[in-house]
Structure formats: C-alpha cells, structure tokens
Amino acid sequence: MKTWDAIVIGAGHNGLVNACYLQRAGLDVLVVEKNDWIGGAATSRSLTPGFLYSNCSYVCSLFRPEIMRDLELPRFGLQVISYEGGAVFTRDGDYLANYRDHHAHRREFARFSARDAEAYDRYARDVTRQCRFIQPLLMRTAPDPTSFRPRDIGELIYLGKKFAGLGAAEMADTLRFWTMSISDFLDEHFETDVIKANFALSGIIGTALGPMSPGTAYVLLHHYMGEVDGSVGAWGYARGGMGAVTKALADSFRASGGTIRASAEVEQVLVKNGKARGLVLAGGEEIFGKLVVSNADVKRTFLKLVEEKELPDTFLRRVKNFKMRGSSGKVNIALDSMPEFPALPKDSPCYRGDMHFTDSVERMERGYDDWKAGRWSADPFLDMMMPTMLDPTMAPPGKHFMSCFVQYCPPKVEGRDWTDADRDAFAETVISQIANYSPGFRDRIVHMEVRTPRELEAEVGLTEGNIFQGELTFDQLLFNRPVPGYAQYRSPIDGLYICGSSTHPGGGVMGAPGRNAANEILRDLSQPTKHMSPAHDVI
Amino acid sequence: MPKTAVKPVTEQAIVQPLHSPAQLHFRTLRLDTPFQPRIDAAMKTNDWYDWGGYRAPASLWDEELEYFAIRSQAALFDISPMTKYRIEGPDAESFLNRLTLRDVTKLKTGRVHYTAWCDDEGFVLDDGTLFRLAPNRFRLCCQERHLPWLLDSAIGFDVTVTEETEVVAALALQGPTSFAILREAGFEGVERLKVFDLAEFAHEDGSVTISRTGFTGDLGYELFVETRLALSLWDRLWQAGELRGIRAIGYTALNRARLEAGLIVANADFVTAEHAIRADRVRMPDEIGLGFMVDLEKGHFNGRRAIAEARAKGRLRHVLVGLEIEGNIPAEHAIVYHRKKKEVGLVSAAIWSPMAKRNIALASLERPYGDSITDDLWVEIYAMRELKYERLMKRAKVVQRPFIKLDRRTASPPAEF
Incomplete structure (x- = not known):
C-alpha cells in the first residue's frame, strides 16, 4: 500500500499552492478534490455553450507575484490583465466614475464636490501607508506571542520594529484603522455620499458587517494591498477566468510530478495515536500519507473531517465559535449582446471596469439590516462587471459574461434552509436592480447561474x-487566525496542517496561506525552502 | 449621519440619455489652457508634459535658446495650470496668518510674498505666493492642491476659500525687456511696480492683475486675467514685444532659470507632507531652506509649536543647500558623500549655469553635513555616455543661494533691458 509524503485535501488555489511547494521540495504529493473539476473558489466553468464563467471569485489582485514566479505560472498560461476604473450609478440618472488617470479622477470627483476632489490625495496616502505596513506580513507566519521560541520572539520584534518605525500619528492611525468602521474612516476624508459609497464597498465585500460596523476599515485595506504587476491596489482579470489561476497551478504541480485525484470526496482524516495517517474517501477507500494538509476551512476540517474526540475541548470550542458567516451570493450571466447603461456615455471606460448601483453608505447599511433579519437585501449591493470587455476567451465576439457579486445574502433564510424558490426570488432582486439602469437587459440573458450561500x-x-x-x-487576524495557539498552520493533531484562507493572512485569491503553510511543513520536516522566494521588498 | 429613509428602487428605468459636457471630461485627459491656441501655434517640437492635468509645453522650439530668451530679451510662459485659491472675507488676514509661516499683517494691499504652510507637526504642506489684492481679498498660488486643508483651517474664521485654477488664466513675462514690453503695451504706471508689488490695469472691458514677481531671478512680471480675456492679453503682449524679442517658452528653459535663482519646487526638491507615503520624507521649513519665513513672534500659526520644539531640541535632521560642483557635468540625482565615503544626502536638481558659468545644484543633506560640517563633500555623478556610465567623484562646495544675483531684477525704476 502506497504511503504519500503528503496528501492535500482540496484543489483550491491555496491547496494547490501548498502542494506545488511541497512537491518542488521533493515530496511525493497527492491532491484530492471532491468535485470533478478543480479550483475550489477560483474556477472557470462552462455551464452554457460558448461561455466561460468565473463563477465564484472573479477578479485578481491579491495573488502574490512571488508565488506566480516561484511556481512558473506564466509558463502554464497565467495572465492577469488590469482593468479600467468603474462607476457607481446614482438614482438621479447620473454616475460617479473612477478613472485610472489621476486628473480625470479628480475632475470626476469635482463634479460632486470641489473639496472631495482634492481630498483624494490625502486619503490615498493614508491608505497606502497602512497597506505598506501590512503587506510584508502577508508572506510571514504570524508569531505566537505566548511562545518563547527564538523564532516567535524574532517575529514579534520584527512586528514591533515595523510598528515603531511608524510616525506617532501613523501609529494611532494604524490602531484606529484596524478597529474602526469604513463609514467613520470615510467621513474623516470625504463629504459626498456617493463618493463615500464608492470607497465603502471595499470595506464590506465578503463580510457580514455593514459599512457602519467597527472593523470594516481593515477589510478595505485587505482589498487594497494587492497589485497587478507592481501597480499596488490595482485589480485585474485572470485571462480565461479565475480558473486560469488554478489551472496554471495544477499544471505546474503535475509538471513537477504531483498527482491530482478529482471526484474524490474526503469522508474523514485517519488519526491514529494522535497523529494523522491519511484519509478515508467517501465510499471507504483509504489513502495513506505521512502528513495531511487541509485546504478546507477550519470548521469543515475540524468539525466534519476529524472526530471530535481527537481534539482538545478549548480548541474545539474555539473552532465552533470562529465567525464564518455567509454574507454574499453570486449571479453569473451569459448575455447575447452588450448591455446598455444609458446613464454612461457609450465610450465610457467604465464599461471595462466594475459597476455599482449603491450610491450611499446609508443604503449599504440598510442592505445589511436585511441580512441581520435573515433576509437577502431587498436593495442589494452589486459588484458587477463584464470581464469579456477585456478577455476574448470567455464569450464569443459581441457576447458577454457578466459577473455579479451580490451582498447581502444570509446563510439561512429567516432561520430556515434556502429553497429553490428563494434562490429564484433572490436572482430576481438582482436582475431587477440591473434592469432599472439597463433597459432591455432581461432580453439579453441567455443563461444564468445563481449561487446563494x-x-x-x-x-x-x-x-x-x-x-x-x-x-x-481583527479578532480573527494574525496570531488569532483561525484560533489562538494554532495560527501557524499546525493543529492539535500531529501531521495535520491547514492551509486555506481560514489561516493567516486570510481570504482572497492570494495564495499566501498555502505558501506559508508549506514553509512551516518543510521546516517541520527539516527540508530546505530555497525554492520559496521571500516577500518582495516594500521600499 | 441623518437617518433618512432610503427610497426603494422601483422598476421604472433610471435613464438620462443626454450627457453634460462636465460628464464627458474623460475624453480629454489633458486640458488645454486658455492660451492653448497661441501655444499650439508656437509649438514646433511637440514636446508636451503633464502639468497638473494640463497639456503644457516642455519646450516649444529649442530648450536651450528658450533659456537665453529669458536671460537676454523676454520670455512668455503660461502658468495657468498653477493651483490658485481665492481667499476673501473679513477674517481673511487673520486666517492666512494662522495658516502660513510669515506675518500676513505685514503684507500690505498691493504686495505679494513668498510663503509656505505646515501641518500640525510642522511639516511643509507646500510653498507658494500670497497676493494681497484688497484688504480682505487674497490669492494663494501653489503647486499642489489643498482645498480640504484650507477649508478645515478656515473653521471659525469669517472667510471663504474658492478654488479658481480653471477660471483664472495666468502668464509669466520674464526677462530684461519685460518691463519695456509692458510699457509698450500701454500698461500705464507699470514702471512704479517694485519687486513684489502688484496692481490692476485695464484690459479690454476688464482688468489684468500684474505683479512684479517670477520664478527666474530676473526682471519679470506675472499677469492674471479672467479666461475670456486671455487670448487678447497674449496678443497685446506679443504685439508690444515684437521689436523687443518676445518668445514663448516651455518648462525646461524656465527650470534652468529657477535653479540659477536658487528657487525650490515642491515634489521635486522636497516632498509635500500630504503626499509623502514614507513618514521620514516630510520636511520642516528649516530643513528646506524656508526657515527664514517662520515668524514665531506673530502669534499662533499651524505647526508653530512643533517647529519651535524641533529648533529648541535640535531635532532638525535635514538641510537644503546650494552646491557648486567642480567640473561641468550636471549632478542630477547624484548621491552626496562626506570624505567620498559616508553617504550624507542627495542632489534634487542640477545644471551647468550659463549665467554663473558654474556647475550648480540643490541638495538635501543630513545634518550636521551641510550645516556645521561643510568641508570635504563630494558628489558621485553617473554620466551615461553612449551606453556606458562614466562615474565621476567631484568635489562639492556649499554656497549661498541664489547662484546668480541680477541687479535688473530689483532695479527701480526697472531698466529698458
């Protein structure tokens, strides 16, 4: 019976990044994936002929360039294309655009407020300063403040030094930034509602908090610290959809000798004498490995795949209490022609960017009120875009794939499970919002995929x-992610590691958790990590 | 935030088929100034650059000869893209006194002064010129944009602050024959303007504000006019200047002249506090040669406490100096060393000065270098010559600014040429 050096559960981007680094270190690695397709939340699916959907994650910025280079992803077809600005439609028939050109951006803001137009530089400076503080932490294992190992102490000193390197005012800003609401932060910089709404969206995406909830300013930072080819804060499309990221990873993995088994759902992690020995697949097949790495989230890993009796009480309790609240849905639409938004001039570059309909922070917060009541937002916040404006590979010429990220959307509807009727009603809420701004929109739809939590x-x-x-x-970041004492990708079970977005530095198609976990595993195995580039310098 | 009810989105289409010109600005990323037709007509090199979102000439016909136009005859340079604020109201003087470093109560109506303003920590937000147009009306001209800062600082003062960059056109007329041209153009009484004086003159059915100011260290004037009268003002000067060698110039030529005059440029020779991403890049007035502006006696102003404390505790870390460098190779962006070994600073701008016949530079040094230690300074010049760096280590001497002092700049009455 074969014993793998490592088995990775889940072929999401972090699982594959992890597997690639382990395989390249000389380990014999198997990735098992429950679906018959790979990619987890970073996939491109063809659900209707001629169209490709980025049907879960849909834009790329956070994915670390160090990883792209280490794993030779360009060689395996990965291309990321920056996209162009965007717009927030206002209810009076106008819109606020974001332009890449600095002066156009200022003039656009000046249409709404002369003051806000000139406030952007200070805002950008403050946000950039905070991003520069966090960015180097992404590719480092968070220190355990309770351990006295030299390495943890060294990392704590590193953090302390970085913090001490900030000016007095910045230090205060950092603490406020990590705890305040995005609405309060924006109130300090801007006076116009639509301009605040324009920025606030980055503070709530994927988060079950409203723009007025403390902690949302950090979420904005999390969305600003990515880059496209050195252009910090820029977002782009993976050419061929987000599946291009995981396809390149999978091809890189296989090219270095790794094995992927799709349609292999894990039933349980095999644990013997407190040590992980392998897996049991649905159907009973056993696979043995010297260690197991889970790309599944922390709850799924420890509450579903591991027997409770194998885990310490406090750990179990903390995993159960880990906040993992669904707050969003996704509507993927195939369009047989280019939709029109009469508010926008036909040659507006905003068609090639992200479009939104929520023109005030207040509206966003009311959308969150619905979520709290267990309903999807009657007036949802949409992050809508057409990657096919820049990517010819996802739809035939003249036709478009439209990606709509929808917030807020609860994991349960008024306490009960979602039904198909709920899902259809949810989709209708979304489509009617778009149709309000785009006459004839419904007639262009040839296919639609609706995904609720x-x-x-x-x-x-x-x-x-x-x-x-x-x-x-903030309570679930750094050395508290996912739970205190287990923030370094290890678990209470020997040989069982976690490498998904539940771990530091968190979500988004970033790859850093998978990479950092590989680094820890190779350390435990006393294997070299020379094939892993350190984080790019932030100078 | 007021808890106004949010109107539910209804099925009625939200449509606005006609687009306003204001919405369509994205089609022109670089604006034309009110003088653009004349500049386009004079443009031969097609050498444009982006000045604050405007299409501005780097050179028009020959950057070297354009420089000599400034120094021998008269050069016309479009300064419309300069950021301009109108500040008026009963408290305008006390507001500006609180905002800026110098004593504005000493700035009489009809006078201009060069000043700067700081954030609460005493770091320079920008430098610029302050024009007192009337007892309660001022114009502040600068490089960067500061409306939020100005509005926040104005809280508690009976004053209005208006951004007027796009509605006021401006020209610099600089050089030895500039006065003669203005007189020829019929601006009666312009001979009475001393350096930093300003006055209003009739033009067409309106008026033009002329100040004896400039960025060249030469005899020169700046003219401000409402945009609708811009072209006729240009033509009036051009016609009057025909026999006195008037030429249109671009920024490259002007930049040489300003360097000879020892003048600094925001975000070229220092980083403005609201743009500095790296916290250690900000500078106090004393660190960029503007310490002379700081008036600690005039009462409270923004940054006063921090500046006084930094002075008392010797916490001023940098100093901006003029350097004279041996040889004739410009040392732009060269590293400055002490004893050829210890890195002590950076050259921010450098040229061979045709007027001084010296190799000059502005540099930011870390104190005590450039301050109490001024001997044994060197600059390392990497001169790219046909795809090879010629590396030169040249001695640098700290010298007084301006690098050139022209009597004609201050002569009163001004000379014919």
Missing part, C-alpha cells in the same frame, strides 16, 4: 458560503 457551501465547500473562510475582523 447554500450553493457556495454545497458546491465549493465554503462553510455558510463565507468567501474568506472566516471573517476578516
């Missing part, structure tokens, strides 16, 4: 449909 959990495996595998609030 129910589908995200059942199909992707994200508990409650939380896209970040756990909320990105």
